Amino acid sequence: MAVAAPVRLSTGGEADSEPALAHRFLYYMRLMREAEDRIERKLYRQGKIVGGVYVGRGQEAITVGAGLVAQPDDALFPSHRDMALFFLRGVHPRQVFAQYMGRVGGLTRGREGNMHMGDVKLNIVAIISAMAASVPVAAGAALAFKYRSSKNVAWCFFGDGATSRGDWHEGVNFAAVQKLPLVLICNNNQYAYSTPLEKQMACANVADRGPAYGLPSEIVDGNDVFAVHAAAQRAAAHARDGLGPYLVECKTFRMTGHSAHDPADYVPGHLWEQWGAKDPIARLERLMLEKGWADRSDLDHVESEIRREVDEAVEWAERSPYPDPSELTDDVYAPE
Amino acid sequence: MAVAAPVRLSTGGEADSEPALAHRFLYYMRLMREAEDRIERKLYRQGKIVGGVYVGRGQEAITVGAGLVAQPDDALFPSHRDMALFFLRGVHPRQVFAQYMGRVGGLTRGREGNMHMGDVKLNIVAIISAMAASVPVAAGAALAFKYRSSKNVAWCFFGDGATSRGDWHEGVNFAAVQKLPLVLICNNNQYAYSTPLEKQMACANVADRGPAYGLPSEIVDGNDVFAVHAAAQRAAAHARDGLGPYLVECKTFRMTGHSAHDPADYVPGHLWEQWGAKDPIARLERLMLEKGWADRSDLDHVESEIRREVDEAVEWAERSPYPDPSELTDDVYAPE
Amino acid sequence: MPTTYLEAIREGMWEEMERDPSVFLLGEDIGVYGGAFKVTAGMLDHFGERRVVDTPISESAIVGAAIGASLMGLRPVTEMQFSDFITCAYDQIVSFAAKCRYRWGAAVPIVIRAPSGGGIHGGPFHSQNPEALFTHTPGLKVVAPATAYDAKGLIKSAIRDNDPVLFFEHKALYRRIKEDLPAEEYTVPIGKAKVVREGRDLSIITYGAMVHAAMEAAGTLDSEGISVEIVDLRTLQPLDDDTILASVRKTSKVIVLHEATLSGGVGGEVSSRISERAFEHLDGPIVRIAAPDTPVPFSPPLEEAFLPNAEKIVEKARWLARY
Amino acid sequence: MPTTYLEAIREGMWEEMERDPSVFLLGEDIGVYGGAFKVTAGMLDHFGERRVVDTPISESAIVGAAIGASLMGLRPVTEMQFSDFITCAYDQIVSFAAKCRYRWGAAVPIVIRAPSGGGIHGGPFHSQNPEALFTHTPGLKVVAPATAYDAKGLIKSAIRDNDPVLFFEHKALYRRIKEDLPAEEYTVPIGKAKVVREGRDLSIITYGAMVHAAMEAAGTLDSEGISVEIVDLRTLQPLDDDTILASVRKTSKVIVLHEATLSGGVGGEVSSRISERAFEHLDGPIVRIAAPDTPVPFSPPLEEAFLPNAEKIVEKARWLARY
Ligand SMILES: Cc1ncc(C[n+]2csc(CCOP(=O)(O)OP(=O)(O)O)c2C)c(N)n1
Ligand SMILES: Cc1ncc(C[n+]2csc(CCOP(=O)(O)OP(=O)(O)O)c2C)c(N)n1
Ligand SMILES: [Mg+2]
Numbered sequence A, B: 001m002a003v004a005a006p007v008r009l010s011t012g013g014e015a016d017s018e019p020a021l022a023h024r025f026l027y028y029m030r031l032m033r034e035a036e037d038r039i040e041r042k043l044y045r046q047g048k049i050v051g052g053v054y055v056g057r058g059q060e061a062i063t064v065g066a067g068l069v070a071q072p073d074d075a076l077f078p079s080h081r082d083m084a085l086f087f088l089r090g091v092h093p094r095q096v097f098a099q100y101m102g103r104v105g106g107l108t109r110g111r112e113g114n115m116h117m118g119d120v121k122l123n124i125v126a127i128i129s130a131m132a133a134s135v136p137v138a139a140g141a142a143l144a145f146k147y148r149s150s151k152n153v154a155w156c157f158f159g160d161g162a163t164s165r166g167d168w169h170e171g172v173n174f175a176a177v178q179k180l181p182l183v184l185i186c187n188n189n190q191y192a193y194s195t196p197l198e199k200q201m202a203c204a205n206v207a208d209r210g211p212a213y214g215l216p217s218e219i220v221d222g223n224d225v226f227a228v229h230a231a232a233q234r235a236a237a238h239a240r241d242g243l244g245p246y247l248v249e250c251k252t253f254r255m256t257g258h259s260a261h262d263p264a265d266y267v268p269g270h271l272w273e274q275w276g277a278k279d280p281i282a283r284l285e286r287l288m289l290e291k292g293w294a295d296r297s298d299l300d301h302v303e304s305e306i307r308r309e310v311d312e313a314v315e316w317a318e319r320s321p322y323p324d325p326s327e328l329t330d331d332v333y334a335p336e
Numbered sequence C, D: 001m002p003t004t005y006l007e008a009i010r011e012g013m014w015e016e017m018e019r020d021p022s023v024f025l026l027g028e029d030i031g032v033y034g035g036a037f038k039v040t041a042g043m044l045d046h047f048g049e050r051r052v053v054d055t056p057i058s059e060s061a062i063v064g065a066a067i068g069a070s071l072m073g074l075r076p077v078t079e080m081q082f083s084d085f086i087t088c089a090y091d092q093i094v095s096f097a098a099k100c101r102y103r104w105g106a107a108v109p110i111v112i113r114a115p116s117g118g119g120i121h122g123g124p125f126h127s128q129n130p131e132a133l134f135t136h137t138p139g140l141k142v143v144a145p146a147t148a149y150d151a152k153g154l155i156k157s158a159i160r161d162n163d164p165v166l167f168f169e170h171k172a173l174y175r176r177i178k179e180d181l182p183a184e185e186y187t188v189p190i191g192k193a194k195v196v197r198e199g200r201d202l203s204i205i206t207y208g209a210m211v212h213a214a215m216e217a218a219g220t221l222d223s224e225g226i227s228v229e230i231v232d233l234r235t236l237q238p239l240d241d242d243t244i245l246a247s248v249r250k251t252s253k254v255i256v257l258h259e260a261t262l263s264g265g266v267g268g269e270v271s272s273r274i275s276e277r278a279f280e281h282l283d284g285p286i287v288r289i290a291a292p293d294t295p296v297p298f299s300p301p302l303e304e305a306f307l308p309n310a311e312k313i314v315e316k317a318r319w320l321a322r323y
């Protein structure tokens, strides 16, 4: 069985057949994994990456499962571990690598680094560093959709740690009161930097916070891309129907240090093993083989195609020039 | 039956007999009512009050019921509608009137106004204007108690509207994670300025927010001083036992405008009637008469005694001088 | 019929909302109640709940939501109930709103209205002038009108501006200042100061309520033979260097005046630009007049001692004129 | 064995915690992890969980809790993971901590440590120098050490201080700067600047990492026959006017230098104090050197163009010396 030609742009939401969906999941999850691996494990060590590196290894099912539910005009608010959202919207890996290398070819032309990127035309809003600052902003995007009576939804992605911030609370509360079309996707990877969940919150689940805002919340296996996808569809339907925000907590694990320079010694060893065995990509591949949606050579083909795509993208990025210092003071304000 | 001589200083927590407790409740609730009435309905209109006036009319059972559970060394964080907390700790009405008149005799020597007052020696922390800013600060006071292995508790009072703020969330979450001895007393008077509850939060009760922090919360009739007192005892016991924060939501109604200049036209008329009939002082008095803990003349006596006390305090305050401008730049920093 | 400063702001917003359906309001108690100061009175009735949105007590969410709505193409105008609460939304303003354009080319056309200033016995949290907390953050524009004319013209420009604009409106001017406004539509450009009084001997560079104190002082000084020029900055970021420097070159003596406290205030920035670029023209020290470095005190005698006023200005101006 | 700037801060905290049982630490990832920059490495092991408290991601709660604990008599030392996140705690700092003493006589002896500064390709949110966001708020003290000696001496003074102290430590100095520290205990007083290089022809008034850039520039200028005096402010609020003015009176020419962006920066305040009080002594304009008014850019060539450095200082100094 041949691999479906990688569809770069998500058409979102429509009822894909399960096998077709599986192939799309796999493509974007693998692409994210390969791009991030290349950055974290190779380019960073080669000194080719500027600044810090945060990856979503082990969490790809969340980004892709939810991201593929989003409609093209929905607003996306990625966290720092959601690279695939950019690919789903048609951002080329070239642009992402150039971003990480501080080149003009990056989405921010070298003004910003790593996952701090956005694209106005694609309706992807760049995070700022402060965790959860995007939550009220996403609520505002949702307000704009309601204001215009459009059926769009704002998708806000964040981690467990971000829910401790006041902005998270204010944003969710405001959206709930105003019944705004906001979907909240939490990747609960059980750590915030070195801080384990029990030092972050005294409730067992992030989803336990839903009732505080009168909003529905559910917990899904964040390493099961079909489960995430299904939950995201419920969430989006709820939001599009004008019923207000909806919270999906995806249980997962951060299969890296906080960032590339963090060996994460504070994580008990058995957790790596336990969660390594649950790798969402391996799991999806097993399912596809089991169901007969793909055979081994199909999967190998996806992998080698992606590797080639990434090789090419890295090369392109390395040829992209650095920004010229003469641009330093441009764009602080709108041109007169 | 003679009225017990007004005991100014709460000895807190001990098992008072019900009738004795009722008399203490009555005294402080009436004193708060009389002092605030005098300020809002007389002195303010006479132009003798400086700045804005916020009163707790109809909410006295909350302040007094909870306040009388506090131990003398517990830290108190009053909201802007909790005047009786000051009286309970031995602040003289004179000082309160002087505070409202911007005189040197006020607790802040004229630097601050109205309920923005505190007393370091009495462990009463002055609020700042920003709603809920006291919540993390109260958590910090509770942290200090835990740090010192003392059995004290921090008591934080706030309104329904304050729970929308990020600081409320951050403070409660931090206290819950650290299992700090913090008692959270919410006066849910159903309005925040002109904003009714349903525009403030999408959950039915403030207590519904407890589970988001893994903390016990309960709802009481905030116009029943015995009920508030009993709930506050449960809360304090929980906190003193090292089990962490505890939230008590007291349902009540703000029987005034937001402040003295607000006619509160936005409040539907029937609510005034409905809640007027539930006045906590009248209710307590009825109970005392019913139970035979007092007769009409006892109650009249309390009222007239308090009126005299307040008359005298107002006179004193009016004789208290204004601060001297030469003090303007003192106390910005500690003396060298 | 003269229009008050407060009405002028309302009129400006009203006109912009009529003109542009993407303009809407967001704030606490701005709907039924019409705002703590009644600036938005009547707007809910006219424009409806969709365009006049009452919010929970969540300054950070108000500004954050405004940013998000603006990123989707709307033009939100937010109200802080008192400018003192703007610090609760600080991170959204200086980290999110201010930097989007530079970082990733995204426009954030929001307005943050902030009723500010003392003289109403509001004490430490209802009297502050926090403009200088924002003039160190590139990407923000900061406006502070002194007259009804400018208040209307500047709020309209702020709403049309494609960058985040902080609009500091002075509470003590709300009902005290009025004037006849043009019947026809007009705007006042952001970034342009105005010489509101011509003079020869010294320049007072100021803004907001202090423009009126300076005018009063100038009257007194005039009768003493000291001719004072007054520059109303109107916009505090970006500063209108040309107008400032032209006045200094003309008079050679400068007082920089504001109601906010002295240290770290806007006056330092103005003063240092002058000493950097008009050094040769100066015939005396650049004098700053401002409130002393304390919180705003509550009690009337303290607040009176705290606030700059005509008398204090006259005294310093006499000294400088003699210099 | 020389002690790094980073170790000096740790040593200072360590000694104070040994000395005073009411001192404790509060921040994100400061325990097991030892802090994002490892400033608190080893302190959890030594002092235990009671005194080294890991918190949720809640800057406002961190500062708020510190205030509350301090009001009950403790001396909390908080860490912001990066100084860029201090804006999330802004209201607690400028509204609560800063004003308690003035308002109701309550001492708030807290320290807020904030790793700041650029040069590490951290981009807009991991490189800022936010000190000037705090120097307009009376009641706060603001400290920014440039050397290991001062870092240790000032963190100790900050912990002993009875007012809230913001401690801006420069990330680029953490491991780059080291020196032998005295074996015996010492402190460095808050509020005192230091002449770190004597000179005749012009004064550079600066602080933090820029002290080192100024020293480098002074070396070059010296070889050209221009003798530069360098004042390290060390404390930015309250400013040490005496030391600043003495240097200006001596050299008559001044450069005010900082890494933070120009407008609204600390440099404006310093410059305006000089022009106000040493006008007669000036032989040239007061020149400010600072980063341009933009967010901190990420890409190396942009960041290099953004940051002030010895070369840029030399160029301006030559011009001023010739003036
Ligand atoms: C307000 C704020 N404080 C501190 C940080 C530093 N920081 C960056 S990521 C991070 C942990 C985030 O944890 P979580 O939200 O669970 O997301 P995860 O990294 O686990 O995906 C921290 C503390 C920050 N970015 N923002
Ligand atoms: C952060 C902040 N925003 C706005 C205000 C203005 N304000 C003062 S009291 C108040 C309403 C408070 O409502 P609630 O917390 O329910 O207390 P209540 O007055 O009803 O007792 C508002 C909006 C404020 N004090 N703080
Ligand atoms: Mg996490």
Ligand SMILES: [Mg+2]
Pocket: B159, B160, B161, B187, B188, B189, B190, B191, B192, B193
């Ligand atoms: Mg209320």
